[in-house]
Amino acid sequence: MSEKTLTVEFVTPEKRVFSGKAISLFARTLEGDLGILVDHAPLFGVLVDGKVRIKGLDASLQEFEVSGGFISVAYNRISVLGESATQ
Amino acid sequence: MGAQLRIYRRRIRSIRATKKITRAMELISASRIIKAQQRVAASTPYANELTRAVSAVATFSNTDHPLTTESATLKRAAVLIITADRGMAGAYSSSAIKEADGLVITLKERGLEVNTYLVGRKAVNYFKFRKRPIKNSWTGFSDNPTYAHAKAISDELISAFIADAQVDVNGVDELHIVYTEFRSMITQIAMNKRMLPLEVVEAEGPAPAGLLPMYEFEPDAAEVLDALLPRYIESRVYNALLQSAASEHAARRRAMKSATDNADELIKSLTRLANAARQAEITQEISEIVGGADALASASAGSQ
Numbered sequence: 001m002s003e004k005t006l007t008v009e010f011v012t013p014e015k016r017v018f019s020g021k022a023i024s025l026f027a028r029t030l031e032g033d034l035g036i037l038v039d040h041a042p043l044f045g046v047l048v049d050g051k052v053r054i055k056g057l058d059a060s061l062q063e064f065e066v067s068g069g070f071i072s073v074a075y076n077r078i079s080v081l082g083e084s085a086t087q
Numbered sequence: 088m089g090a091q092l093r094i095y096r097r098r099i100r101s102i103r104a105t106k107k108i109t110r111a112m113e114l115i116s117a118s119r120i121i122k123a124q125q126r127v128a129a130s131t132p133y134a135n136e137l138t139r140a141v142s143a144v145a146t147f148s149n150t151d152h153p154l155t156t157e158s159a160t161l162k163r164a165a166v167l168i169i170t171a172d173r174g175m176a177g178a179y180s181s182s183a184i185k186e187a188d189g190l191v192i193t194l195k196e197r198g199l200e201v202n203t204y205l206v207g208r209k210a211v212n213y214f215k216f217r218k219r220p221i222k223n224s225w226t227g228f229s230d231n232p233t234y235a236h237a238k239a240i241s242d243e244l245i246s247a248f249i250a251d252a253q254v255d256v257n258g259v260d261e262l263h264i265v266y267t268e269f270r271s272m273i274t275q276i277a278m279n280k281r282m283l284p285l286e287v288v289e290a291e292g293p294a295p296a297g298l299l300p301m302y303e304f305e306p307d308a309a310e311v312l313d314a315l316l317p318r319y320i321e322s323r324v325y326n327a328l329l330q331s332a333a334s335e336h337a338a339r340r341r342a343m344k345s346a347t348d349n350a351d352e353l354i355k356s357l358t359r360l361a362n363a364a365r366q367a368e369i370t371q372e373i374s375e376i377v378g379g380a381d382a383l384a385s386a387s388a389g390s391q
Contacts, residue, residue: 009132009136011132011133011136012133012234013130013133013134013234013237013321013322013325014126014129014130014233014234015129016129016132016133029305030305030306030310031305031306034305041303042300042301042302042303043302043303043304043305044140044143044144044302044303044304044305044311045304045305045311046305046306046310046311046314070140070311070314070315070318072136072139072140072143072302074300074302075300079136079139079140081133081136081137081140081318083234083318084234
Protein backbone atom coordinates (compact mmCIF):
# COMPACT_ATOMS: atom_id res chain seq x y z
CA MET A 1 0.00 0.00 0.00
CA SER A 2 1.25 3.47 -0.80
CA GLU A 3 2.24 5.85 1.93
CA LYS A 4 -0.18 8.48 0.73
CA THR A 5 -3.60 8.88 2.26
CA LEU A 6 -6.49 11.21 1.82
CA THR A 7 -7.26 13.93 4.33
CA VAL A 8 -10.99 14.26 4.66
CA GLU A 9 -12.90 17.15 6.17
CA PHE A 10 -16.64 16.59 6.28
CA VAL A 11 -18.44 19.63 7.62
CA THR A 12 -21.98 20.93 7.88
CA PRO A 13 -23.03 24.39 9.12
CA GLU A 14 -23.94 22.97 12.50
CA LYS A 15 -20.92 20.79 13.16
CA ARG A 16 -17.84 18.99 11.90
CA VAL A 17 -19.03 15.52 10.97
CA PHE A 18 -15.80 13.79 10.14
CA SER A 19 -12.20 14.84 10.11
CA GLY A 20 -9.28 12.54 9.52
CA LYS A 21 -7.38 10.29 7.18
CA ALA A 22 -8.98 7.89 4.74
CA ILE A 23 -8.14 5.48 1.94
CA SER A 24 -11.07 6.26 -0.27
CA LEU A 25 -14.32 8.16 -0.41
CA PHE A 26 -17.51 7.54 -2.35
CA ALA A 27 -20.20 10.10 -3.04
CA ARG A 28 -22.91 10.84 -5.54
CA THR A 29 -22.77 14.04 -7.57
CA LEU A 30 -25.10 15.45 -10.20
CA GLU A 31 -23.11 13.48 -12.79
CA GLY A 32 -23.32 10.17 -10.97
CA ASP A 33 -21.52 8.06 -8.43
CA LEU A 34 -17.96 9.00 -7.73
CA GLY A 35 -15.14 7.15 -6.05
CA ILE A 36 -12.04 9.00 -4.98
CA LEU A 37 -8.69 7.40 -4.31
CA VAL A 38 -5.29 8.88 -3.56
CA ASP A 39 -3.91 11.29 -6.19
CA HIS A 40 -7.27 12.01 -7.71
CA ALA A 41 -7.30 14.98 -10.09
CA PRO A 42 -8.58 18.26 -8.60
CA LEU A 43 -12.34 18.17 -8.77
CA PHE A 44 -15.27 20.22 -7.66
CA GLY A 45 -18.69 18.63 -7.69
CA VAL A 46 -22.23 19.31 -6.58
CA LEU A 47 -23.61 16.53 -4.38
CA VAL A 48 -27.13 15.23 -4.57
CA ASP A 49 -29.04 13.75 -1.63
CA GLY A 50 -27.57 10.37 -0.87
CA LYS A 51 -24.84 8.52 0.93
CA VAL A 52 -21.26 9.55 1.44
CA ARG A 53 -19.03 6.62 2.37
CA ILE A 54 -15.60 7.07 3.82
CA LYS A 55 -13.19 4.17 4.02
CA GLY A 56 -10.87 4.74 6.92
CA LEU A 57 -7.22 3.67 7.22
CA ASP A 58 -8.27 0.46 8.99
CA ALA A 59 -10.58 -0.32 6.05
CA SER A 60 -13.64 0.38 8.18
CA LEU A 61 -16.47 1.94 6.27
CA GLN A 62 -18.37 4.94 7.63
CA GLU A 63 -21.62 5.92 6.02
CA PHE A 64 -23.26 9.32 6.16
CA GLU A 65 -26.60 10.36 4.81
CA VAL A 66 -26.14 13.78 3.26
CA SER A 67 -28.68 16.18 1.81
CA GLY A 68 -27.24 18.54 -0.78
CA GLY A 69 -23.78 19.97 -0.71
CA PHE A 70 -20.42 20.02 -2.43
CA ILE A 71 -17.27 18.04 -2.69
CA SER A 72 -13.89 19.44 -3.54
CA VAL A 73 -10.78 17.39 -4.10
CA ALA A 74 -7.29 18.78 -4.45
CA TYR A 75 -3.85 17.44 -3.55
CA ASN A 76 -5.26 14.50 -1.59
CA ARG A 77 -7.38 16.79 0.49
CA ILE A 78 -11.11 16.30 0.30
CA SER A 79 -13.66 18.69 1.70
CA VAL A 80 -17.23 17.59 1.80
CA LEU A 81 -19.68 20.38 2.55
CA GLY A 82 -23.07 18.99 3.40
CA GLU A 83 -26.12 21.02 4.20
CA SER A 84 -27.04 18.41 6.75
CA ALA A 85 -25.63 14.99 7.48
CA THR A 86 -26.50 12.04 9.67
CA GLN A 87 -24.48 8.95 10.29
CA MET B 88 -44.86 47.53 64.45
CA GLY B 89 -44.93 51.07 63.13
CA ALA B 90 -46.27 51.92 59.68
CA GLN B 91 -42.92 53.21 58.43
CA LEU B 92 -41.09 50.06 59.43
CA ARG B 93 -43.74 47.87 57.83
CA ILE B 94 -43.42 49.72 54.52
CA TYR B 95 -39.64 49.33 54.51
CA ARG B 96 -39.88 45.62 55.26
CA ARG B 97 -42.40 45.14 52.46
CA ARG B 98 -40.16 46.88 49.95
CA ILE B 99 -37.15 44.83 51.03
CA ARG B 100 -39.14 41.63 50.57
CA SER B 101 -40.25 42.57 47.07
CA ILE B 102 -36.73 43.61 46.02
CA ARG B 103 -35.40 40.31 47.35
CA ALA B 104 -37.88 38.46 45.14
CA THR B 105 -36.86 40.53 42.11
CA LYS B 106 -33.22 39.91 42.89
CA LYS B 107 -33.77 36.17 42.86
CA ILE B 108 -35.29 36.42 39.39
CA THR B 109 -32.56 38.62 37.93
CA ARG B 110 -29.90 36.43 39.46
CA ALA B 111 -31.45 33.33 37.89
CA MET B 112 -31.64 35.05 34.51
CA GLU B 113 -28.02 36.10 34.84
CA LEU B 114 -26.92 32.52 35.48
CA ILE B 115 -29.04 31.13 32.64
CA SER B 116 -27.62 33.66 30.19
CA ALA B 117 -24.09 32.96 31.36
CA SER B 118 -24.46 29.28 30.58
CA ARG B 119 -26.10 30.01 27.23
CA ILE B 120 -23.32 32.33 26.08
CA ILE B 121 -20.93 29.41 26.20
CA LYS B 122 -23.29 27.24 24.18
CA ALA B 123 -23.82 30.02 21.66
CA GLN B 124 -20.08 30.53 21.34
CA GLN B 125 -19.61 26.83 20.75
CA ARG B 126 -22.16 26.99 17.97
CA VAL B 127 -20.30 29.89 16.37
CA ALA B 128 -17.12 27.84 16.60
CA ALA B 129 -18.86 24.76 15.20
CA SER B 130 -20.02 26.68 12.14
CA THR B 131 -16.59 28.15 11.38
CA PRO B 132 -15.05 25.11 9.59
CA TYR B 133 -18.00 24.98 7.21
CA ALA B 134 -17.81 28.72 6.56
CA ASN B 135 -14.06 28.53 5.90
CA GLU B 136 -14.35 25.55 3.56
CA LEU B 137 -17.19 27.24 1.74
CA THR B 138 -15.28 30.51 1.35
CA ARG B 139 -12.30 28.61 0.05
CA ALA B 140 -14.52 26.80 -2.43
CA VAL B 141 -16.19 30.00 -3.60
CA SER B 142 -12.89 31.78 -4.16
CA ALA B 143 -11.55 28.72 -6.01
CA VAL B 144 -14.57 28.51 -8.29
CA ALA B 145 -14.75 32.26 -8.82
CA THR B 146 -11.10 32.28 -9.89
CA PHE B 147 -11.60 29.63 -12.54
CA SER B 148 -14.88 30.65 -14.03
CA ASN B 149 -15.30 33.89 -15.89
CA THR B 150 -19.03 33.55 -15.85
CA ASP B 151 -20.83 36.50 -14.36
CA HIS B 152 -23.30 35.42 -11.78
CA PRO B 153 -26.43 37.44 -10.98
CA LEU B 154 -25.51 37.42 -7.29
CA THR B 155 -22.14 39.05 -7.89
CA THR B 156 -23.10 41.68 -10.46
CA GLU B 157 -24.19 45.13 -9.49
CA SER B 158 -27.29 46.53 -11.14
CA ALA B 159 -26.60 49.40 -13.53
CA THR B 160 -29.20 51.59 -11.87
CA LEU B 161 -29.82 51.27 -8.18
CA LYS B 162 -33.39 51.73 -7.06
CA ARG B 163 -34.00 49.85 -3.86
CA ALA B 164 -32.09 48.20 -1.04
CA ALA B 165 -33.11 45.59 1.49
CA VAL B 166 -32.05 45.84 5.12
CA LEU B 167 -32.17 42.81 7.37
CA ILE B 168 -32.13 43.73 11.07
CA ILE B 169 -31.37 41.07 13.65
CA THR B 170 -32.62 41.74 17.18
CA ALA B 171 -33.83 39.79 20.21
CA ASP B 172 -37.23 38.25 20.85
CA ARG B 173 -37.20 39.18 24.52
CA GLY B 174 -36.11 42.25 26.40
CA MET B 175 -34.08 42.29 29.62
CA ALA B 176 -30.92 42.56 27.57
CA GLY B 177 -29.97 46.18 28.14
CA ALA B 178 -29.40 48.15 24.97
CA TYR B 179 -28.87 45.06 22.79
CA SER B 180 -31.91 45.41 20.54
CA SER B 181 -32.06 49.18 20.57
CA SER B 182 -28.43 49.57 19.52
CA ALA B 183 -29.00 47.24 16.56
CA ILE B 184 -32.08 49.25 15.60
CA LYS B 185 -30.13 52.50 15.98
CA GLU B 186 -27.39 51.16 13.73
CA ALA B 187 -30.05 50.20 11.19
CA ASP B 188 -31.60 53.67 11.34
CA GLY B 189 -28.21 55.18 10.54
CA LEU B 190 -27.80 52.79 7.62
CA VAL B 191 -31.26 53.59 6.28
CA ILE B 192 -30.43 57.30 6.36
CA THR B 193 -27.26 56.79 4.31
CA LEU B 194 -29.12 54.57 1.87
CA LYS B 195 -31.83 57.18 1.44
CA GLU B 196 -29.20 59.86 0.88
CA ARG B 197 -27.97 57.74 -2.01
CA GLY B 198 -31.48 57.93 -3.42
CA LEU B 199 -32.51 54.36 -2.63
CA GLU B 200 -35.79 53.10 -1.34
CA VAL B 201 -35.49 50.72 1.60
CA ASN B 202 -37.30 47.44 2.20
CA THR B 203 -37.01 46.23 5.77
CA TYR B 204 -36.76 42.62 6.86
CA LEU B 205 -36.76 41.92 10.57
CA VAL B 206 -35.62 39.14 12.88
CA GLY B 207 -36.80 39.20 16.49
CA ARG B 208 -39.96 40.44 18.17
CA LYS B 209 -38.27 43.53 19.58
CA ALA B 210 -37.66 44.99 16.13
CA VAL B 211 -41.13 43.99 14.95
CA ASN B 212 -42.75 45.78 17.90
CA TYR B 213 -40.57 48.83 17.36
CA PHE B 214 -41.58 49.06 13.71
CA LYS B 215 -45.24 48.30 14.31
CA PHE B 216 -45.51 50.92 17.05
CA ARG B 217 -44.08 53.54 14.71
CA LYS B 218 -46.23 52.27 11.84
CA ARG B 219 -43.22 51.73 9.62
CA PRO B 220 -43.59 49.27 6.76
CA ILE B 221 -42.14 45.78 7.22
CA LYS B 222 -41.52 43.55 4.21
CA ASN B 223 -41.24 40.36 6.20
CA SER B 224 -40.24 39.25 9.65
CA TRP B 225 -39.10 36.12 11.43
CA THR B 226 -39.49 35.66 15.17
CA GLY B 227 -39.20 33.06 17.87
CA PHE B 228 -35.64 31.83 17.44
CA SER B 229 -33.38 34.79 18.19
CA ASP B 230 -31.66 33.08 21.12
CA ASN B 231 -31.22 29.73 19.41
CA PRO B 232 -31.12 30.00 15.61
CA THR B 233 -30.64 26.95 13.41
CA TYR B 234 -29.40 26.62 9.87
CA ALA B 235 -32.96 26.04 8.68
CA HIS B 236 -33.88 29.54 9.90
CA ALA B 237 -30.92 31.05 8.08
CA LYS B 238 -31.96 29.18 4.95
CA ALA B 239 -35.56 30.45 5.09
CA ILE B 240 -34.35 34.03 5.49
CA SER B 241 -31.73 33.75 2.74
CA ASP B 242 -34.15 32.16 0.29
CA GLU B 243 -36.49 35.09 0.56
CA LEU B 244 -33.72 37.68 0.37
CA ILE B 245 -32.01 36.03 -2.58
CA SER B 246 -35.23 35.86 -4.56
CA ALA B 247 -35.81 39.54 -3.78
CA PHE B 248 -32.32 40.31 -5.06
CA ILE B 249 -32.78 38.32 -8.24
CA ALA B 250 -36.12 39.99 -9.00
CA ASP B 251 -35.81 43.15 -11.06
CA ALA B 252 -36.12 46.17 -8.79
CA GLN B 253 -37.28 48.41 -11.63
CA VAL B 254 -40.49 46.50 -12.21
CA ASP B 255 -41.06 44.48 -9.04
CA VAL B 256 -41.76 46.28 -5.75
CA ASN B 257 -40.18 43.38 -3.87
CA GLY B 258 -37.04 43.43 -5.99
CA VAL B 259 -33.90 44.97 -4.53
CA ASP B 260 -30.47 45.91 -5.90
CA GLU B 261 -28.56 45.66 -2.65
CA LEU B 262 -28.85 43.70 0.56
CA HIS B 263 -27.51 44.98 3.84
CA ILE B 264 -27.54 43.13 7.12
CA VAL B 265 -27.44 44.65 10.59
CA TYR B 266 -26.32 42.32 13.34
CA THR B 267 -24.40 42.42 16.60
CA GLU B 268 -20.89 41.14 16.42
CA PHE B 269 -19.71 39.15 19.41
CA ARG B 270 -16.19 40.41 20.10
CA SER B 271 -15.90 39.14 23.66
CA MET B 272 -17.95 38.62 26.80
CA ILE B 273 -17.89 42.34 27.45
CA THR B 274 -17.82 43.82 23.95
CA GLN B 275 -20.59 43.35 21.43
CA ILE B 276 -20.91 45.82 18.60
CA ALA B 277 -23.85 46.45 16.30
CA MET B 278 -22.56 46.34 12.73
CA ASN B 279 -23.92 46.68 9.24
CA LYS B 280 -22.54 44.80 6.27
CA ARG B 281 -23.38 44.66 2.61
CA MET B 282 -24.24 41.07 1.70
CA LEU B 283 -25.30 41.43 -1.90
CA PRO B 284 -23.97 41.93 -4.49
CA LEU B 285 -21.37 39.52 -3.19
CA GLU B 286 -17.78 40.34 -2.56
CA VAL B 287 -15.94 37.15 -1.83
CA VAL B 288 -13.57 37.58 1.09
CA GLU B 289 -10.66 35.29 1.75
CA ALA B 290 -11.05 32.51 4.27
CA GLU B 291 -9.54 33.08 7.67
CA GLY B 292 -6.51 31.10 8.66
CA PRO B 293 -3.56 30.04 6.54
CA ALA B 294 -4.19 29.85 2.83
CA PRO B 295 -3.53 26.47 1.19
CA ALA B 296 0.04 26.24 0.01
CA GLY B 297 0.80 26.97 -3.62
CA LEU B 298 -1.54 27.96 -6.35
CA LEU B 299 -5.17 27.02 -6.44
CA PRO B 300 -5.54 23.69 -8.23
CA MET B 301 -7.05 23.45 -11.72
CA TYR B 302 -10.37 22.01 -10.76
CA GLU B 303 -12.51 19.86 -12.96
CA PHE B 304 -16.06 20.91 -12.43
CA GLU B 305 -18.95 18.56 -12.23
CA PRO B 306 -21.26 19.35 -14.04
CA ASP B 307 -19.65 22.67 -15.04
CA ALA B 308 -18.32 25.83 -13.45
CA ALA B 309 -21.44 27.92 -14.02
CA GLU B 310 -23.71 25.35 -12.44
CA VAL B 311 -21.36 24.80 -9.52
CA LEU B 312 -21.31 28.52 -8.90
CA ASP B 313 -25.08 28.60 -9.15
CA ALA B 314 -25.33 26.04 -6.38
CA LEU B 315 -22.47 27.46 -4.34
CA LEU B 316 -23.32 31.15 -4.01
CA PRO B 317 -26.74 30.76 -2.33
CA ARG B 318 -25.10 28.42 0.21
CA TYR B 319 -22.48 31.07 0.81
CA ILE B 320 -25.15 33.68 1.55
CA GLU B 321 -26.93 31.22 3.83
CA SER B 322 -23.77 30.57 5.75
CA ARG B 323 -23.12 34.31 6.15
CA VAL B 324 -26.67 34.88 7.39
CA TYR B 325 -26.32 31.88 9.70
CA ASN B 326 -23.12 33.29 11.10
CA ALA B 327 -24.78 36.67 11.67
CA LEU B 328 -27.67 34.98 13.49
CA LEU B 329 -25.31 32.97 15.69
CA GLN B 330 -23.16 35.98 16.55
CA SER B 331 -26.26 37.99 17.39
CA ALA B 332 -27.56 35.19 19.59
CA ALA B 333 -24.27 35.05 21.49
CA SER B 334 -24.31 38.84 21.84
CA GLU B 335 -27.89 38.76 23.06
CA HIS B 336 -27.00 36.33 25.84
CA ALA B 337 -23.94 38.35 26.78
CA ALA B 338 -25.95 41.58 26.84
CA ARG B 339 -28.66 39.94 28.94
CA ARG B 340 -26.13 38.53 31.36
CA ARG B 341 -24.57 41.94 31.83
CA ALA B 342 -27.93 43.68 32.22
CA MET B 343 -29.11 41.10 34.74
CA LYS B 344 -25.84 41.30 36.63
CA SER B 345 -26.21 45.02 37.12
CA ALA B 346 -29.87 44.54 38.05
CA THR B 347 -28.79 42.05 40.73
CA ASP B 348 -26.10 44.44 41.97
CA ASN B 349 -28.62 47.27 42.10
CA ALA B 350 -31.05 45.10 44.05
CA ASP B 351 -28.27 44.32 46.53
CA GLU B 352 -27.54 48.01 46.91
CA LEU B 353 -31.22 48.82 47.42
CA ILE B 354 -31.68 46.07 49.99
CA LYS B 355 -28.67 47.39 51.87
CA SER B 356 -29.89 50.98 52.04
CA LEU B 357 -33.47 49.96 52.82
CA THR B 358 -32.26 47.72 55.64
CA ARG B 359 -30.42 50.72 57.11
CA LEU B 360 -33.56 52.83 56.86
CA ALA B 361 -35.66 50.05 58.40
CA ASN B 362 -33.20 49.75 61.29
CA ALA B 363 -33.30 53.48 61.86
CA ALA B 364 -37.10 53.42 61.79
CA ARG B 365 -37.18 50.56 64.30
CA GLN B 366 -34.72 52.36 66.57
CA ALA B 367 -36.75 55.56 66.34
CA GLU B 368 -39.84 53.60 67.32
CA ILE B 369 -38.08 52.11 70.35
CA THR B 370 -36.69 55.48 71.40
CA GLN B 371 -40.12 57.01 71.12
CA GLU B 372 -41.68 54.20 73.16
CA ILE B 373 -39.07 54.59 75.90
CA SER B 374 -39.51 58.35 76.07
CA GLU B 375 -43.28 57.86 76.20
CA ILE B 376 -42.90 55.40 79.08
CA VAL B 377 -40.45 57.63 80.89
CA GLY B 378 -42.64 60.66 80.29
CA GLY B 379 -45.69 58.73 81.53
CA ALA B 380 -43.86 57.55 84.66
CA ASP B 381 -42.64 61.09 85.34
CA ALA B 382 -46.11 62.44 85.03
CA LEU B 383 -47.46 59.76 87.37
CA ALA B 384 -44.66 60.39 89.89
CA SER B 385 -45.16 64.16 89.93
CA ALA B 386 -48.96 63.73 90.14
CA SER B 387 -48.72 61.40 93.18
CA ALA B 388 -46.04 63.69 94.79
CA GLY B 389 -48.42 66.67 94.40
CA SER B 390 -51.36 64.88 96.04
CA GLN B 391 -49.38 64.01 99.15
